Amino acid sequence: MQTRRTLLTALASLTALGLLTACGASDATDAATDQVAPKGQKGTTINLGPDQKRVHTGKVDAIAAKLPAAVRARGTLQIGVSTNSSPPLSFYATDDRTPIGVELDLATLVADTLGVKPEFAPVSWENLFVGLDSGKFDAVFSNVTVTEERKDKYDFATYRLDDLAFEARKGSGWKVAGPADVAGKTIAVGSGTNQEKILVDWSRQNEKAGRKPVNIKYFQNQTDSYLAIQSGRIDAYLGPNPTAAYHVASAGQTEVVGKFSGAGAHLQGKIAATTKKDSGLVAAYQAALNHIIENGTYAQVLERWGLSGEAVPSSEINPPGLPRTGN
Incomplete structure (x- = not known):
C-alpha cells in the first residue's frame, strides 16, 4: 500500500510527463488536497481521493436482460480486484483504504450499463481465482490475461491489450x-x-x-x-x-x-473481465463493454489513466490466449 505522499508525488510526475491526462469535469473533486497539479501547469489535476466521481453511463435494458435473473434480482455485481496491483491499474486512494484505478473505473461502467451496483472486494492475486471458484465473485477486473489454461475454468470478455x-x-x-x-x-x-x-x-x-x-x-x-x-x-x-x-x-x-x-511473440495478449466458466455472465459483460466502447466512456477512462494505447476496438469472448506451458 502506498502512502498519501508517495501517491501525490508519483502522479504529479506522471501528469507532467503526459503519461496521465487531466480528469474530465465528472472526475473533479472539491477537496484540493486530493488533487495533483504538476509544476507550472495549471488546470491539470488527477483525483486521488476516495470519492472518485467516476465517469458513468446509463443502463441499457436490452443488455441488462442478458444477466442471469438471480444477479438482476440482487442488484449488485460482486467484483474482485487485486490489492497486489499498482498504479494505474488498482491501488489505494489518499485514505489508504479505498481501491481506485482504471480497472475499477471500467468495471463501474460495465455495472452501470447492466443496471446494477458494483461492489468491489480487494484481495490478493491468488484469492481472485479462489473467489471465482467459490462463487463469491461474479467477475474479476484485475489485469487478468486470457490464457488457454485459464479458459479451462473461466470465461473472458476482453477490454484492454496486454x-x-x-x-x-x-x-x-x-x-x-x-x-x-x-x-x-x-x-x-x-x-x-x-x-x-x-x-x-x-x-x-x-x-x-x-x-x-x-x-x-x-x-x-x-x-x-x-x-x-x-x-x-x-x-x-x-x-x-x-x-x-x-x-x-x-x-x-x-x-x-x-x-x-503479454501472450508472447506471436500473439497479442488481451486483458479481460473474468468469470467462472458457464456462469451465464460473460455475454452480458461483452455486450456492456462493446456499448461503452461505442459511446465513448471507455475511451474517457483509458485517457484518464494514460492507457489509450492499450484500447481494443471491441470486446471478444474467449479469444486465443497465452499458450499452455511447454506449447
Missing part, C-alpha cells in the same frame, strides 16, 4: 528483444502471473539453445523488486507495462528496456 515490460536500472544500456537477451540474467517476476510463464519459457529456450537459463527471483511486493534493482541484486523486473511506465515516470531511477505482448 503488454509487458522489462524494467531495469536507468542507464543500464541493456535492451531486451528476445530470450537470448535474458540468458544468465537475474530477473524478478510475480508468482502465478502470465509474465512468469513467459519468463520460464524463455529460460527453457535458452537452455535448449545452450545458453544460460534465467535466474528467476520472487519478491512479495514490487517495492522490494525496485530496491533489488537499485542495489544490483537483480538485473530487471518483468511486469505489466502500465505499472512500469508509472514507476519509470514517478521514481526516475529505472527505464523500460523491453516491451512485449
